[in-house]
Amino acid sequence: MHQRFISPRTYVQGAGALESTGEEFAALDADRAYLLGGETALSTVEDEVVAGLVAAETETAAIAAGVGSCTHAVIEDQVERVREAGADLVVGVGGGVSMDVATAVAHRTDALLAVVPTIASTDAPTSTVAVVYDEAGNFLEVLHRDRNPELVLVDTAVVAGAPKRFLAHGMGDAMATHFEAQAVAESGGETDAGGRSAFAAIDIAERAYRRVEEHGADALAAVERSAVTPAVERIVEANTLLSGLGFESAGTAGAHAVQTGLTNVGVREPHGLLVAFGTVVELVLQDRDPEVLDAALEVVFDVGLDVTLDELGVADDDLARVGEIACEHGMEHEPVDPSPERVDDAVRTADELVRRRRY
Incomplete structure (x- = not known):
C-alpha cells in the first residue's frame, strides 16, 4: 500500500470571499446549479451565492433549504431533485450536515461540487467523505465521493458572525487530527484517501x-465580537483546510472511534465536542507522556471543550457499549491492542482527568 494524498481543486478563504463567487463559479463552467443547505445558512448567504452564479452565467435550477440531517432518505430525496432539475453543479451551504449531504448527492449524480461553509465547526468541507446517520441519529456508515470538491469557498466574515461555539467545536476536530495521524502512521492503517498516511498530511x-x-483562545475572543483577526483566519484554516487534508490523507483513529461510540449510545452533543473528549481518551489509551496529555487537556480547557460523562448524559452502564462500538469503528488504527474493556477504562479515566482539572 502506497501513500496517497488528495485535496480539493480550489480552496478560497478570507473576509469578503463571497465577493469572488462569480469568478470561482465561472471556472467550474457549469450550466445549472442546485443549492442545498440549512435554513439559517441559506438565509445568510443565498443572495451572494446566487449572484455569483448569475455572474458566472450558471442558472440556479433549484434551492433546497432546511437540510438538517444526513440520512439515506435525505440523500435519496436530494438526488432525485437534482436529477429532476438537470443540475450539473451541487452547491452545499452551511455546516457539516450540509457538506455531507452535498458530497453524497454530487457523487450519486456525478455533478460538480462546490461547498460554501458558513461555520467552521468540522473538517468536512474539503473532503470526499459523507457521514451517514440513521433516523435516530446514530452513526451508520461513511460514504466517499470519487473526488474532492471542485471548490471550497470560506468567507471568514460570515464564519466570525456565527456563534463562537461552532468555531470551538471545529477546534475539537482539528486538535484530534494530529494525534490520530500519528496513530495511523504507526499502526500502518489505511486512510480515507485509500493509502498509507502521507508524510505531508502528517505534518x-x-x-x-x-x-x-x-x-x-484569541480566535474565540475575536468572534465573540464578530471580528476577523489573523488568529481567526488561522483557526478557520486549521479547522477547515488543515484538519480536512490531515484527517483524509493521514487517517482517523481512536478519537473518532470514541465519538462514534458515544453517539451510538444516544449522546447528541456536537461532533467536535465529542472528538475533543475522544482525544483525551485516545492519549490515555496510548499511555502517552504525561506532558503530552497535560498539554492536550490544557487546549481542551482553553477553547471551552471540557465536558464530563455526566454532562453528556452517559451512565456507567453505557460505557461497555461505548467501548464495543469504538472497537468496531476505528480503534484498529491505534498502535496499541485495544479491547472494549481497555477503551471503557480509558473513557472513565479521561472523565476523571477533566473533573480533576476543573474542580
Whole structure:
C-alpha cells in the first residue's frame, strides 16, 4: 500500500470571499446549479451565492433549504431533485450536515461540487467523505465521493458572525487530527484517501493542532465580537483546510472511534465536542507522556471543550457499549491492542482527568 494524498481543486478563504463567487463559479463552467443547505445558512448567504452564479452565467435550477440531517432518505430525496432539475453543479451551504449531504448527492449524480461553509465547526468541507446517520441519529456508515470538491469557498466574515461555539467545536476536530495521524502512521492503517498516511498530511495534521494550541483562545475572543483577526483566519484554516487534508490523507483513529461510540449510545452533543473528549481518551489509551496529555487537556480547557460523562448524559452502564462500538469503528488504527474493556477504562479515566482539572 502506497501513500496517497488528495485535496480539493480550489480552496478560497478570507473576509469578503463571497465577493469572488462569480469568478470561482465561472471556472467550474457549469450550466445549472442546485443549492442545498440549512435554513439559517441559506438565509445568510443565498443572495451572494446566487449572484455569483448569475455572474458566472450558471442558472440556479433549484434551492433546497432546511437540510438538517444526513440520512439515506435525505440523500435519496436530494438526488432525485437534482436529477429532476438537470443540475450539473451541487452547491452545499452551511455546516457539516450540509457538506455531507452535498458530497453524497454530487457523487450519486456525478455533478460538480462546490461547498460554501458558513461555520467552521468540522473538517468536512474539503473532503470526499459523507457521514451517514440513521433516523435516530446514530452513526451508520461513511460514504466517499470519487473526488474532492471542485471548490471550497470560506468567507471568514460570515464564519466570525456565527456563534463562537461552532468555531470551538471545529477546534475539537482539528486538535484530534494530529494525534490520530500519528496513530495511523504507526499502526500502518489505511486512510480515507485509500493509502498509507502521507508524510505531508502528517505534518499538516500537526500544524492544525499547533494552530489551535497557539491561536484558539484569541480566535474565540475575536468572534465573540464578530471580528476577523489573523488568529481567526488561522483557526478557520486549521479547522477547515488543515484538519480536512490531515484527517483524509493521514487517517482517523481512536478519537473518532470514541465519538462514534458515544453517539451510538444516544449522546447528541456536537461532533467536535465529542472528538475533543475522544482525544483525551485516545492519549490515555496510548499511555502517552504525561506532558503530552497535560498539554492536550490544557487546549481542551482553553477553547471551552471540557465536558464530563455526566454532562453528556452517559451512565456507567453505557460505557461497555461505548467501548464495543469504538472497537468496531476505528480503534484498529491505534498502535496499541485495544479491547472494549481497555477503551471503557480509558473513557472513565479521561472523565476523571477533566473533573480533576476543573474542580
